[in-house]
Amino acid sequence: xxxxxxxxxxxxxxxxxxxxxxxxxxxxxxxxxxxxxxxxxxxxxxxxxxxxxxxxxxxxxxxxxxxxxxxxxxxxxxxxxxxxxxxxxxxxxxxxxxxxxxxxxxxxxxxxxxxxxxxxxxxxxxxxxxxxxxxxxxxxxxxxxxxxxxxxxxxxxxxxxxxxxxxxxxxxxxxxxxxxxxxxxxxxxxxxxxxxxxxxxxxxxxxxxxxxxxxxxxxxxxxxxxxxxxxxxxxxxxxxxxxxxxxxxxxxxxxxxxxxxxxxxxxxxxxxxxxxxxxxxxxxxxxxxxxxxxxxxxxxxxxxxxxxxxxxxxxxxxxxxxxxxxxxxxxxxxxxxxxxxxxxxxxxxxxxxxxxxxxxxxxxxxxxxx
Amino acid sequence: xxxxxxxxxxxxxxxxxxxxxxxxxxxxxxxxxxxxxxxxxxxxxxxxxxxxxxxxxxxxxxxxxxxxxxxxxxxxxxxxxxxxxxxxxxxxxxxxxxxxxxxxxxxxxxxxxxxxxxxxxxxxxxxxxxxxxxxxxxxxxxxxxxxxxxxxxxxxxxxxxxxxxxxxxxxxxxxxxxxxxxxxxxxxxxxxxxxxxxxxxxxxxxxxxxxxxxxxxxxxxxxxxxxxxxxxxxxxxxxxxxxxxx
Numbered sequence: 001x002x003x004x005x006x007x008x009x010x011x012x013x014x015x016x017x018x019x020x021x022x023x024x025x026x027x028x029x030x031x032x033x034x035x036x037x038x039x040x041x042x043x044x045x046x047x048x049x050x051x052x053x054x055x056x057x058x059x060x061x062x063x064x065x066x067x068x069x070x071x072x073x074x075x076x077x078x079x080x081x082x083x084x085x086x087x088x089x090x091x092x093x094x095x096x097x098x099x100x101x102x103x104x105x106x107x108x109x110x111x112x113x114x115x116x117x118x119x120x121x122x123x124x125x126x127x128x129x130x131x132x133x134x135x136x137x138x139x140x141x142x143x144x145x146x147x148x149x150x151x152x153x154x155x156x157x158x159x160x161x162x163x164x165x166x167x168x169x170x171x172x173x174x175x176x177x178x179x180x181x182x183x184x185x186x187x188x189x190x191x192x193x194x195x196x197x198x199x200x201x202x203x204x205x206x207x208x209x210x211x212x213x214x215x216x217x218x219x220x221x222x223x224x225x226x227x228x229x230x231x232x233x234x235x236x237x238x239x240x241x242x243x244x245x246x247x248x249x250x251x252x253x254x255x256x257x258x259x260x261x262x263x264x265x266x267x268x269x270x271x272x273x274x275x276x277x278x279x280x281x282x283x284x285x286x287x288x289x290x291x292x293x294x295x296x297x298x299x300x301x302x303x304x305x306x307x308x309x310x311x312x313x314x315x316x317x318x319x320x321x322x323x324x325x326x327x328x329x330x331x332x333x334x335x336x337x338x339x340x341x342x343x344x345x346x347x348x349x350x351x352x353x354x355x356x357x358x359x360x361x362x363x364x365x366x367x368x369x370x
Numbered sequence: 371x372x373x374x375x376x377x378x379x380x381x382x383x384x385x386x387x388x389x390x391x392x393x394x395x396x397x398x399x400x401x402x403x404x405x406x407x408x409x410x411x412x413x414x415x416x417x418x419x420x421x422x423x424x425x426x427x428x429x430x431x432x433x434x435x436x437x438x439x440x441x442x443x444x445x446x447x448x449x450x451x452x453x454x455x456x457x458x459x460x461x462x463x464x465x466x467x468x469x470x471x472x473x474x475x476x477x478x479x480x481x482x483x484x485x486x487x488x489x490x491x492x493x494x495x496x497x498x499x500x501x502x503x504x505x506x507x508x509x510x511x512x513x514x515x516x517x518x519x520x521x522x523x524x525x526x527x528x529x530x531x532x533x534x535x536x537x538x539x540x541x542x543x544x545x546x547x548x549x550x551x552x553x554x555x556x557x558x559x560x561x562x563x564x565x566x567x568x569x570x571x572x573x574x575x576x577x578x579x580x581x582x583x584x585x586x587x588x589x590x591x592x593x594x595x596x597x598x599x600x601x602x603x604x605x606x607x608x609x610x611x612x613x614x615x616x
């Protein structure tokens with residue numbers, strides 16, 4: 001009886017696995033980087049931080065703000081400039097600090113262009129006037145907070161609110177709860193596109209594919225081994241990421257774990273199909289890199305990985321929802337945060353699998369082995 | 371029995387006529403050199419014999435069988451070393467050989483044999499990315515020899531190697547010749563390689579066979595060696611045309 005070690009599928013899988021784990025960059029970008037991103041962003045958005053706003057004063061006459069600054073702000077000298085800092089404590093929303101600096105109009109505009117300032121305050125016959133980009137949400141927030149503060153300097157936002165604020169502490173509503181499912185989905189896409197597409201293109205360019213098919217190797221075994229190892233690595237990467245976020249941020253899977261596994265596999269099928277299609281013809285790694293980026297970048301931005309796609313115009317949301325990464329991210333997020341089960345993931349799982357198979361069939365139709 | 375029959379084969383790429391109506395027949399156990407400068411059409415002709423390219427017209431038969439109908443069968447009996455193949459750099463010599471051995475259903479025993487035969491014992495645990503040019507060519511030859519090939523195609527196996535590495539490779543091929551079980555088709559632009567290793571020499575240029583035969587049949591008073599013969603046939607030396615092979 002032949003040893004399983006001389007089985008070509010076993011050897012193809014083993015060598016693919018060895019090559020993957022022997023590449024330090026793969027381990028860094030596949031495992032360490034997503035964990036670092038989640039820890040960094042998780043800490044940034046879960047800890048109570050101080051909001052800072054930089055305001056440039058371009059006044060010809062004193063305004064009400066100047067008298068308030070004399071009372072509440074602390075003057076300090078930084079690099080030869082006089083800066084006044086007004087700190088407003090708030091237990092619920094976090095502290096706010098306004099830094100005021102005097103400049104002429106031209107320098108103030110330069111600061112705004114460089115992103116060093118949020119607001120410019122001028123005066124008109126002793127009354128304050130605010131200048132800022134109305135489409136800039138940070139500038140808007142600075143204006144709203146400062147104008148409220150000038151109106152009632154003793155009160156914080158929390159105490160002046162018409163209705164009391166009750167902070168939500170439910171699981172699944174924090175930014176880290178939003179982020180982690182997105183990172184898992186993004187990890188699947190990124191890992192498969194680079195791991196499968198790039199490997200195929202590189203081996204084609206090295207004439208290794210040609211050398212391999214000049215033997216009795218089954219082409220299907222080669223592709224299966226490539227996909228299997230990549231899916232295995234994706235499971236390991238997702239488990240490591242999940243362990244860290246569970247440990248640090250108490251992230252929990254509220255929905256059905258079986259449904260999560262099915263959706264995870266459907267995502268892998270979808271992106272494997274795309275990866276084969278992307279790499280089916282070219283033998284130039286530069287061209288391949290361009291194609292991979294062309295597929296990956298739009299989805300990374302549009303599919304709601306780091307922020308909600310509901311920020312995009314209404315007309316575009318229907319299109320964004322059709323993207324495979326959006327379907328995968330929304331599905332994983334609903335299982336993690338909303339307690340979704342089998343019924344909720346049937347449609348995205350079937351759609352992702354069918355799409356992946358379709359891409360795979362088209363990719364294989366035009367596949368160039370050498 | 372004829373191992374390879376090539377009948378009126380043509381192949382072109384865009385404007386380049388790489389092979390123009392070549393016919394040849396190679397009997398069993400013969401070592402044949404395809405000798406010609408870069409761009410002569412040697413690699414294209416060999417790749418068609420290896421079943422990696424289809425001719426535009428003409429017919430190629432290996433042991434009387436065509437590639438179209440008997441590809442799986444023929445892949446098991448040939449061994450080959452392509453020009454410029456790079457193996458996976460993060461695999462060791464042994465792992466690479468194990469992988470290729472598995473394609474033929476062969477195990478560790480055969481891997482050990484070819485490692486010993488090609489003198490790679492001291493490098494069997496080295497990553498292929500760390501091998502020298504000569505060691506890489508020996509690995510390519512080891513991979514080609516794994517399945518005890520009845521027909522072995524080597525495409526410029528010694529190009530770019532230093533004289534010492536070239537002699538090492540020749541020794542291995544001479545031992546293969548002594549066994550008498552393999553037919554070898556070797557492309558080269560080194561006269562001494564063809565003279566030293568091969569029984570039959572086919573001189574190719576611009577996609578055509580200029581002359582073929584045993585060394586003693588090819589040489590005469592006007593052409594005392596292959597260099598002189600090539601100049602006599604083409605008016606140029608073998609290494610005059612620096613174009614890349616097709």
